[in-house]
Amino acid sequence: MSLSTEDVAKVAVLARLRLSPDELQTFTGQLNAIVDYVAQLQEPDTSDVEPLAHGVEVRNVFRDDVRGPALPREAALANAPKRNSESFLVPAVLD
């Protein structure tokens, strides 16, 4: 298959990445080369093969539903790009 610049622009929005027009052209070419390369994954017959998501068997691990220690608010906010005394500050979400 072939990815158009419109396809890549749509993926960029889904991935939350702003691309300049030049970057859009460059990534379109590179992603097409990679998608062409990975097309060989269609070669083997996998009709009876179960997908393998982990190299070792992984099962759900449940813990007791008991509240444990949490990060103090100051530590949780310490790496915030913008904050006030008790919250993360972001652009208004509601109009």
Added chain:
Amino acid sequence: MNADLLKDATATALLAMLNAGEVTSEELVRGYLDRADALKRLNVFVHLDPENVLDQARAVDAKRKAGEAVGPLAGVPVAIKDVLCVEKEPTTCGSRMLKDFRPPYDATVIVKLRQAGAILFGKTNMDEFAMGSSTENSAYGPTLNPWDEARVPGGSSGGSAAAVAADLAPLSLGSDTGGSIRQPAAVCGVVGIKPTYGRVSRYGLIAFASSLDQIGPFTHDLADAALLLKVISGRDERDATSVDQPVPDYSATLDEKPRSLRIGVAREFFGEGLDPEVESAVREAMRVYEQAGATLKEVSLPNSKYGVPAYYIVAPAECSSNLARYDGTIFGHRAEDWSPKHPGEEDLHPLVRMMMASRAEGFGAEVKRRIMLGTFALSAGYADQYYNQALKVRRLIRNDFDAAFKDVDVILGPTSPSPAFKLGERTADPLAMYLSDIYTITANLAGIPGLSVPCGLTRSGLPIGLQLLAPAFAEENLLRTARVFERATDWHRKRPGLS
């Protein structure tokens, strides 16, 4: 202190001197700090706080002097890949996105190192978010290979490999998602181990591809590797994917001859694209094993040719999910200006534009490429064709290993298809870069352990690595089998001619 002490020094030798009172940890650390200063041009460390490491060393010296029990790495510096969280220390993943990030907690491996008495000796350079095979994709610029400063140290743990190769620390930790420990170990002439998936806790390892990532050691020799691997291994309730398996005392059994020496030679590891000097060194290693009484048997891993394409769907898919958290809201870089700049952006919500602008400024090209590839592979209409198919191929790759390990104990081959390449040589061609890990990637997809040991030098003096792979949780036998080669050769004693 005699500066020559640090050159060629192994952790095992330094521990013997520390325990005998011939040197203090503070003296050692001062020596390593001086050497780090003198070799700054290699760009190995992205953060190194002399006062902090000296304080750690003095604390260990005081304990030792007081006759208190000290841990198995007491007083020995360990350099840490900048992908591992160290409480209140800069942890940037080689990225602008995290340039001001100071984690509020230690990774489990860091807790274990502290308990063992190790000195946390700085953070090492790496490919941004561990994506790359050359340590050129770092916001801090590339690390130089100590053997040839015009060449890359491999990646993504190139800083940690170069730290040991250049004797800037006797031990270091890296992470391996598709070969990022073994490949830089090979091209820097040191030992590197990727443990079985689940053997070492990933808690506090900044995630790239969670089903593939694994933390492991870089060392000069296998005795040091056994020592460090034992310290960092074990089940951790904070990592649901860590496995409850007993951790053998690798050091205690390292010099025992393996119960059997049945070595598989995968014909797919000797195909097109393999450098002739690398092939020659690996075939010489096979002769060394035969002389040691090993039985060599050709094995086939027919689906390994799909390893790189499967990896470049699975890893980006997981990376696109893991890196979604870096959006400039609760941590990480936030753009100052997110007003519409390009056609179509005016229709987007300001919060979305803020995230897009922040991620565009914070991430480098390789990270963006992989996030977009993963987002595409997981998107509606394509997930079955790409992601699910890659997971099915992953099963075929795992089945190949399971079948091969019915007849052999380990599988042998080259670690990297070529010696260290020149800086900038592959940066414009992502596919060429991706093929640097062609022999290492399948072990990550299958979850099995692998290691690289030095096995030769090219005519121009560049290191060559021998890769050994073993069944899941067979690290003890893997180390012992590698030790057979190490005892018969002296490649692990070769050092770059740094001045």
